[in-house]
Amino acid sequence: MKVAKFGGSSVASAEMLQKVASIIKDDPQRKFIVVSAPGKRFSEDIKVTDLFIKLGEQYNSGQDVEGTLQKITDRFMSITKDLDLSDEIAERIKNESKRLLKETSNSSHLMDALKAMGEDSLARVLSAYLNKIGLDATYVNPKDAGIFVSDDPGDAQVLEHSYDKIYKLREKEGIIVIPGFYGYTEKGVLTTFPRGGSDITGSIIAAGIEAELYENFTDVSSVYSINPAIIDEPNEIKFLTYKEMRELSYSGFSVFHDEALIPAFNKNIPVCIKNTNEPEAPGTMIVANKEEYNGPIVGIASDKGFASIYVSKYLMNREIGFGRNLLNILVEEQISFEHAPSGIDSMSVIVRSDQLTEKKEQRLMSRIKQELDVDYVSITHGLGMVVIVGEGLSNRVNVAAIATTAIAKAGVNIEMINQGSSDVSMMFGIREEDINKAVKSLYLDFFESAMVVR
Amino acid sequence: MKVAKFGGSSVASAEMLQKVASIIKDDPQRKFIVVSAPGKRFSEDIKVTDLFIKLGEQYNSGQDVEGTLQKITDRFMSITKDLDLSDEIAERIKNESKRLLKETSNSSHLMDALKAMGEDSLARVLSAYLNKIGLDATYVNPKDAGIFVSDDPGDAQVLEHSYDKIYKLREKEGIIVIPGFYGYTEKGVLTTFPRGGSDITGSIIAAGIEAELYENFTDVSSVYSINPAIIDEPNEIKFLTYKEMRELSYSGFSVFHDEALIPAFNKNIPVCIKNTNEPEAPGTMIVANKEEYNGPIVGIASDKGFASIYVSKYLMNREIGFGRNLLNILVEEQISFEHAPSGIDSMSVIVRSDQLTEKKEQRLMSRIKQELDVDYVSITHGLGMVVIVGEGLSNRVNVAAIATTAIAKAGVNIEMINQGSSDVSMMFGIREEDINKAVKSLYLDFFESAMVVR
Numbered sequence: 001m002k003v004a005k006f007g008g009s010s011v012a013s014a015e016m017l018q019k020v021a022s023i024i025k026d027d028p029q030r031k032f033i034v035v036s037a038p039g040k041r042f043s044e045d046i047k048v049t050d051l052f053i054k055l056g057e058q059y060n061s062g063q064d065v066e067g068t069l070q071k072i073t074d075r076f077m078s079i080t081k082d083l084d085l086s087d088e089i090a091e092r093i094k095n096e097s098k099r100l101l102k103e104t105s106n107s108s109h110l111m112d113a114l115k116a117m118g119e120d121s122l123a124r125v126l127s128a129y130l131n132k133i134g135l136d137a138t139y140v141n142p143k144d145a146g147i148f149v150s151d152d153p154g155d156a157q158v159l160e161h162s163y164d165k166i167y168k169l170r171e172k173e174g175i176i177v178i179p180g181f182y183g184y185t186e187k188g189v190l191t192t193f194p195r196g197g198s199d200i201t202g203s204i205i206a207a208g209i210e211a212e213l214y215e216n217f218t219d220v221s222s223v224y225s226i227n228p229a230i231i232d233e234p235n236e237i238k239f240l241t242y243k244e245m246r247e248l249s250y251s252g253f254s255v256f257h258d259e260a261l262i263p264a265f266n267k268n269i270p271v272c273i274k275n276t277n278e279p280e281a282p283g284t285m286i287v288a289n290k291e292e293y294n295g296p297i298v299g300i301a302s303d304k305g306f307a308s309i310y311v312s313k314y315l316m317n318r319e320i321g322f323g324r325n326l327l328n329i330l331v332e333e334q335i336s337f338e339h340a341p342s343g344i345d346s347m348s349v350i351v352r353s354d355q356l357t358e359k360k361e362q363r364l365m366s367r368i369k370q371e372l373d374v375d376y377v378s379i380t381h382g383l384g385m386v387v388i389v390g391e392g393l394s395n396r397v398n399v400a401a402i403a404t405t406a407i408a409k410a411g412v413n414i415e416m417i418n419q420g421s422s423d424v425s426m427m428f429g430i431r432e433e434d435i436n437k438a439v440k441s442l443y444l445d446f447f448e449s450a451m452v453v454r
Numbered sequence: 455m456k457v458a459k460f461g462g463s464s465v466a467s468a469e470m471l472q473k474v475a476s477i478i479k480d481d482p483q484r485k486f487i488v489v490s491a492p493g494k495r496f497s498e499d500i501k502v503t504d505l506f507i508k509l510g511e512q513y514n515s516g517q518d519v520e521g522t523l524q525k526i527t528d529r530f531m532s533i534t535k536d537l538d539l540s541d542e543i544a545e546r547i548k549n550e551s552k553r554l555l556k557e558t559s560n561s562s563h564l565m566d567a568l569k570a571m572g573e574d575s576l577a578r579v580l581s582a583y584l585n586k587i588g589l590d591a592t593y594v595n596p597k598d599a600g601i602f603v604s605d606d607p608g609d610a611q612v613l614e615h616s617y618d619k620i621y622k623l624r625e626k627e628g629i630i631v632i633p634g635f636y637g638y639t640e641k642g643v644l645t646t647f648p649r650g651g652s653d654i655t656g657s658i659i660a661a662g663i664e665a666e667l668y669e670n671f672t673d674v675s676s677v678y679s680i681n682p683a684i685i686d687e688p689n690e691i692k693f694l695t696y697k698e699m700r701e702l703s704y705s706g707f708s709v710f711h712d713e714a715l716i717p718a719f720n721k722n723i724p725v726c727i728k729n730t731n732e733p734e735a736p737g738t739m740i741v742a743n744k745e746e747y748n749g750p751i752v753g754i755a756s757d758k759g760f761a762s763i764y765v766s767k768y769l770m771n772r773e774i775g776f777g778r779n780l781l782n783i784l785v786e787e788q789i790s791f792e793h794a795p796s797g798i799d800s801m802s803v804i805v806r807s808d809q810l811t812e813k814k815e816q817r818l819m820s821r822i823k824q825e826l827d828v829d830y831v832s833i834t835h836g837l838g839m840v841v842i843v844g845e846g847l848s849n850r851v852n853v854a855a856i857a858t859t860a861i862a863k864a865g866v867n868i869e870m871i872n873q874g875s876s877d878v879s880m881m882f883g884i885r886e887e888d889i890n891k892a893v894k895s896l897y898l899d900f901f902e903s904a905m906v907v908r
Contacts, residue, residue: 397868404857
């Protein structure tokens, strides 16, 4: 049995839903279907979920909501009309939204309930359409599917006992269509996952039913080795390990929500990223272990918005506890750190800049100065990170040489290197404005140069 | 005014002392002379200080000391005889040693007093010889010179108020000869510096009298860029900054005791390493800032005996405080760390292996496992460090590329890289057995290749 999840762009229109239905029909193993809410059809389009958020915000600030509600129902109406389905689902949205606005007193519960209605309605539409074309399909609400979550509106975590309940779904006949993005607390309150949470639902269902494969249909035929906005038609990744995927998504790859894969990962279920518009393409397989390597690295990710806290103190290396004391101040200020390179008499701590307000920065500097009696402390913003990712990379003799040479050829200075703990990644700190230059040069040398043994 | 310090090999024999005298005579600015105890004359020879240590150990374990004491007096007797001086100083050693053994009840005070007698006696010999050849020279005991130190036998630190007293030495007429290696506590107890401490005495005197130059006479004409045991006739360093010197000596260069330069450093006094056997050679100047660069790096140091403590825990990066908590356990176990690279789900801490007994290692592992609830923890020994050192190195685009390429060419895998805090050094962790290969290759590429712009 397979779980197939279809993202926002795959369900954005009647035409796309017809492609989805045909993909489902093509493979009888595609028994569990998870859907997002309709996404953008063209670049200026508005995602249905964003319309629902607007609706909630308008209501909370006492504005008229009729216009927005009409836009949402029109959007669904055009889909059901083109699919030759009844107006019932679109009408239901109107009535259900009005009921929620009237009856829900808790504003975060209201917001979650509204946000979830895009996925919920689309699941109903798809289920109806599958029936119409002669397939045995049933809409199943996440509560009935068994998705129980923590009481964190907008940031729910699945509860462990969900999986036993979900496993029982295997017994159901026909195709099961489940809306993504939300579950229910033990008290029965609808609560959403973090944004991008339909991937999480798909992953949870795949883990729960112990799927042989979790197919994640999106609008690209593959995960690329590098952001296609930087290099045209970059190398397609055929196989990725979970670890590689996790490093890539953590460091700025936007294919997956950072932790969406965890449930599938824990149950060792392979994941395939596929394209709804080109379902015959093999896509990218994400697996626990891979046997084939295409080269020393699989991808290059990058991210901006880092700051370096630099501290120097003569004879620092003689002082047992200095590093602990410095990190302790950061913990007390609720700042998490990414990396902490050190010299004999100095130490730097790399953190995400968005954790530092101007006031917090001032307090941090004066605390470090006073409590640690340092000679000098400074905070520099505008640091970017470039990460090269590849299973076993730390054991390949020339990876560091190829990478640092490529960055040097781009005329980019390396401010810091983090290598030594992860065997899957190597991280370079450079100035933000140099990221594209460095990434391009790395791509050329790792993926297009004859120098690299694949 | 200059301070000239002569090391153990420079004062090992009458012949060497004649060279020393002629060096002093050559430059009237060489007014403050600091001496070590006689060192080895040939490779199987025994240093006088080691003989004194043996004497103390024999006495403490109730053995007969006559043989050792005779060896020491014979050694000095042969020097004074060849210099045509009286036997008085050699006789004094015998009497003074016996008096100390009889009168000193505290065994660490006794050991310090015995250890210091090599320097003390040699200063008396040199002073007498300078007088004999017509120079106005006076032996000055460290107590009279004003060297006051902390009460840490064998590991004394100079007390700040010493410098005012030392400054007054400037008023004395003629050449002042001071034995290195020791000072006196406030209570008047003779206490030695850490081994190699004659360099420290020279540095303290240079700082105290505000010397224009601190000349450190040894048996090499220059500091080399690399250990000459690895490469024949390596590049000579003309100028080194304090920072570069500190990084090099910390990472395995044995020219200087790690912190000997601190007093001179604090007073901004230039230091010159010179050769007693070739005093006309310019030597190596150690300065606060240098204007000329010979290349991107000045030297390559290496050291063995490191261990890596590797810890992995899924979703570690979500846990604020993990790094602090890990380092906290190390602090509680009194272990200082050198470097701590980190990944998303893992962190490594590099420490010196000699801090870990088997028992401590077991306790450390079980504490980390239990208190931090990690998935996996391991400790790997046999790690070596190779450090490249050069002022401004972190701002030179291609240094990391040249270094990593050189190491890769040697077929050596880089286990970790520490770069990002010090602007003077870049550190590579490799297997101990690969150190020589890596260092050789780095030397060839940085110092002998036409690729590097100097």
